[in-house]
Structure formats: structure tokens, C-alpha cells
Amino acid sequence: ETGVTQSPTHLIKTRGQQVTLRCSSQSGHNTVSWYQQALGQGPQFIFQYYREEENGRGNFPPRFSGLQFPNYSSELNVNALELDDSALYLCASSLGGRGSEAFFGQGTRLTVV
Amino acid sequence: DAKTTQPTSMDCAEGRAANLPCNHSTISGNEYVYWYRQIHSQGPQYIIHGLKNNETNEMASLIITEDRKSSTLILPHATLRDTAVYYCIVRNLFGNEKLTFGTGTRLTIIP
Numbered sequence: 001e002t003g004v005t006q007s008p009t010h011l012i013k014t015r016g017q018q019v020t021l022r023c024s025s026q027s028g029h030n031t032v033s034w035y036q037q038a039l040g041q042g043p044q045f046i047f048q049y050y051r052e053e054e055n056g057r058g059n060f061p062p063r064f065s066g067l068q069f070p071n072y073s074s075e076l077n078v079n080a081l082e083l084d085d086s087a088l089y090l091c092a093s094s095l096g097g098r099g100s101e102a103f104f105g106q107g108t109r110l111t112v113v
Numbered sequence: 114d115a116k117t118t119q120p121t122s123m124d125c126a127e128g129r130a131a132n133l134p135c136n137h138s139t140i141s142g143n144e145y146v147y148w149y150r151q152i153h154s155q156g157p158q159y160i161i162h163g164l165k166n167n168e169t170n171e172m173a174s175l176i177i178t179e180d181r182k183s184s185t186l187i188l189p190h191a192t193l194r195d196t197a198v199y200y201c202i203v204r205n206l207f208g209n210e211k212l213t214f215g216t217g218t219r220l221t222i223i224p
Contacts, residue, residue, distance in 0.1 A: 096210075
């Protein structure tokens with residue numbers, strides 16, 4: 001148990017729809033990162049939020065967006081879903097600062113049909 | 114971020130020490146070596162990290178060579194529950210602290 005919870009655990013959406021995934025960070029952690037993991041590959045960094053501000057972004061299009069709330073929980077929003085967006089979406093929280101380890105949630109399995 | 118090279122897969126007998134190598138020849142002075150593992154269909158689990166000294170915790174030991182160009186993760190007494198994909202990651206101390214995952218090593222513990 002890492003204290004990082006994600007919801008929902010599984011989700012099926014139709015191409016073109018929009019989806020919102022949620023993450024509650026570990027108590028005391030002010031940094032949340034989101035990753036996409038396609039089948040058979042390692043997780044790929046989408047973006048990170050630190051104290052409600054985006055603090056770095058990977059190679060993902062603008063239809064991937066996020067929010068971080070004052071309690072440091074976070075949302076990942078994906079618009080205009082494509083079949084290739086089918087993946088495990090992982091949230092990781094950390095304390096922020098040099099070398100702090102990140103703790104991952106169990107992920108949300110998104111299937112786009 | 115510096116890249117890492119790991120074997121694609123390894124087997125280890127249950128009860129023996131599992132030694133997982135990682136090459137990171139382009140690591141820079143402000144980058145840590147991190148190890149995570151991912152058991153099937155779960156989120157990655159933090160194992161250990163280090164800068165230049167050897168580190169040990171309740172899960173594993175991390176041996177980093179003096180030139181910091183390679184490291185070895187040691188699971189001292191492997192169990193079946195250690196079967197997972199193990200990721201070696203080098204991570205900058207500054208900036209947004211993102212983790213850059215490669216393809217990792219698939220470790221299978223054999224009964």
C-alpha cells in the first residue's frame with residue numbers, strides 16, 4: 001500500500017469521447033505525476049504538477065491536460081479519445097525536492113473502442 | 114536524462130540471490146540511480162536509490178561502481194513474489210524529477 005489511490009480502476013470509452021481520471025496523493029505529498037503505460041512497454045511521463053502548477057510535460061498532445069487541487073489531489077483529462085489512448089494510466093506522488101522517491105497508485109486501465 | 118541498459122530477462126532460483134545489472138555510462142554528477150519494480154498489472158513499486166555509495170534497505174541492496182557507470186540491484190533471498198519487471202532509472206536531482214522508464218528486466222524466480 002502506497003497511500004496513492006486512483007479511480008476508477010477500469011474504464012471503457014468510445015473513440016472521440018472525453019475522460020477524466022482521478023488521483024489522491026499520499027498524505028503530505030505536494031507533487032503528482034502522470035504516466036501512460038501501453039501494453040508491453042514501460043511507463044511514459046505525461047506531466048507533473050507541483051503545488052497546483054504544471055511543472056514539466058512529456059511528449060503528449062494538448063488534448064492531454066491536468067489539474068491539481070489545493071489538497072494536492074489531481075485529475076488527468078483526455079479529450080477526443082483515440083484507439084491508441086488505450087493504456088494503463090498511472091499516478092505517482094512525491095514530496096518534491098531533491099531525490100524524493102515517487103510512490104505509484106495501482107493505475108486506471110482505459111480501453112478505447 | 115541519461116539512458117540505461119538492462120538485460121531483457123533473467124531467471125533466478127528461489128532462495129538464491131538475484132543480481133540485476135544496469136549500465137548507465139552517460140550518467141552525470143547530479144543524477145541518482147533509482148530502481149523500481151512492477152508486478153503484473155500493478156503500479157511500479159519503489160525499491161531503492163543511491164547517488165554514489167552503496168545502499169541497503171529491507172528490500173534490497175544497491176551496489177554502484179566507483180565510476181558510477183554501472184550498478185547492480187541485489188535481492189538477497191529471492192522469493193516467488195519477486196517475479197516482476199525491474200526498472201533501473203537515472204534521475205536528475207533538479208527540474209521536474211520525472212522518471213524515464215526503459216523496458217526493464219523481466220525477472221522470473223524459479224521454484
